[in-house]
Amino acid sequence: MFCMCNFDKMSLILIETELNFSFSCSRLKYAQPSTQTGRTDINAVTNWNAPLVWEGTFDPVVIDAIYKKMDPRVAVVVFAVGKYTRFLKAFIETGEKFFLVGFNVTYYIHTDRENEVPKVTLGKGRKITTVPVPSANRWQDVVLGRMKWATLTIEKTIRNEADYLFMMDIDSVFYSRFGAESLSRLSAVLHRGYYKNTPREKFPYERRPESKAYIPAEEGDYYYTAAVWGGYLGDMYKYCYEMSEEDTKNKIEAVWQEESHLNKYLLYNKPTKVLSPEYLWSDYDKVPADIKVVRISQLVKNYAEVRPNGGH
Numbered sequence: 440m441f442c443m444c445n446f447d448k449m450s451l452i453l454i455e456t457e458l459n460f461s462f463s464c465s466r467l468k469y470a471q472p473s474t475q476t477g478r479t480d481i482n483a484v485t486n487w488n489a490p491l492v493w494e495g496t497f498d499p500v501v502i503d504a505i506y507k508k509m510d511p512r513v514a515v516v517v518f519a520v521g522k523y524t525r526f527l528k529a530f531i532e533t534g535e536k537f538f539l540v541g542f543n544v545t546y547y548i549h550t551d552r553e554n555e556v557p558k559v560t561l562g563k564g565r566k567i568t569t570v571p572v573p574s575a576n577r578w579q580d581v582v583l584g585r586m587k588w589a590t591l592t593i594e595k596t597i598r599n600e601a602d603y604l605f606m607m608d609i610d611s612v613f614y615s616r617f618g619a620e621s622l623s624r625l626s627a628v629l630h631r632g633y634y635k636n637t638p639r640e641k642f643p644y645e646r647r648p649e650s651k652a653y654i655p656a657e658e659g660d661y662y663y664t665a666a667v668w669g670g671y672l673g674d675m676y677k678y679c680y681e682m683s684e685e686d687t688k689n690k691i692e693a694v695w696q697e698e699s700h701l702n703k704y705l706l707y708n709k710p711t712k713v714l715s716p717e718y719l720w721s722d723y724d725k726v727p728a729d730i731k732v733v734r735i736s737q738l739v740k741n742y743a744e745v746r747p748n749g750g751h
């Protein structure tokens with residue numbers, strides 16, 4: 440279904456294009472990089488030679504300067520449907536403190552309650568665009584609908600307004616720097632629950648062959664979260680949307696909705712950067728020693744109260 444050869448060639452060209460910007464970052468003051476020392480408690484590279492990003496594997500000054508040369512426009516696509524508008528204020532306020540500070544960022548807030556979008560003072564080059572979407576009776580429909588609405592907003596506006604895009608859960612707050620080290624053609628975040636010692640057959644991938652998100656037990660690299668992911672405005676959103684529509688036609692819903700389709704996509708279209716669970720932790724879980732920094736975290740919430748049809 441996918442042609443890896445084309446992907447490899449294309450991604451290499453794109454990675455090189457991204458890195459070429461580094462040649463112009465002269466006269467910056469930073470510690471000399473070493474070929475001998477670095478973190479030894481984690482693996483900082485995938486088996487397709489993409490960076491696996493952890494605190495201590497990059498110099499924030501250097502990496503921000505590289506990407507600043509491009510001065511990219513970054514779109515943050517979020518959904519706040521129904522009672523989830525309550526999460527907007529903290530998300531945006533902390534985003535202004537920690538998310539790509541100094542870069543051009545637009546928050547595309549998809550909501551059915553436009554009057555509940557808070558007025559937050561934003562930094563220079565940053566703005567909020569509100570996109571109306573219908574209300575939902577099932578939380579699953581919001582989660583699945585994200586792909587559809589994101590695809591529509593990309594086609595209508597984001598395509599002309601942004602270079603990179605991030606899709607994020609709104610029930611999250613930033614606690615620490617989330618900078619240009621996260622930018623790439625296709626960036627995906629390791630799910631905090633399965634990043635250590637989980638054999639691939641235990642990943643919560645979709646296992647029913649009837650679903651388009653099906654992954655057999657003997658395949659898989661990592662289990663990625665759907666709550667933070669991004670990259671260029673590529674085909675991934677459209678792919679996940681179309682696959683979930685196919686599933687609906689066949690009267691099946693993937694076990695973890697869009698997350699299942701996303702994991703399928705990323706298995707056959709390898710991300711050009713993999714971000715460690717620093718890039719999405721959870722306030723429910725204690726922080727282990729290898730997570731040196733929690734950059735963004737899912738809030739503790741009362742599922743039954745906040746979701747239209749309760750439950751988890």
Ligand SMILES: CC(=O)N[C@H]1[C@@H](OP(=O)(O)OP(=O)(O)OC[C@H]2O[C@@H](n3ccc(=O)[nH]c3=O)[C@H](O)[C@@H]2O)O[C@H](CO)[C@H](O)[C@@H]1O
Pocket residue numbers: 517518519520521522523577578581582607608609610630664665666667695696697698719737745746747
């Ligand atoms: C950390 C993580 O792995 N997150 C995943 C997990 O999240 P969660 O269990 O945290 O799901 P969630 O309740 O946060 O829903 C995902 C997102 O959909 C939006 N929303 C949802 C319901 C609603 O009534 N209104 C609304 O606006 C909102 O932006 C929210 O952040 O499971 C979901 C469903 O499978 C998605 O895969 C999430 O990405």
Ligand SMILES: [Mn+2]
Pocket residue numbers: 608609610666737
């Ligand atoms: Mn969430």
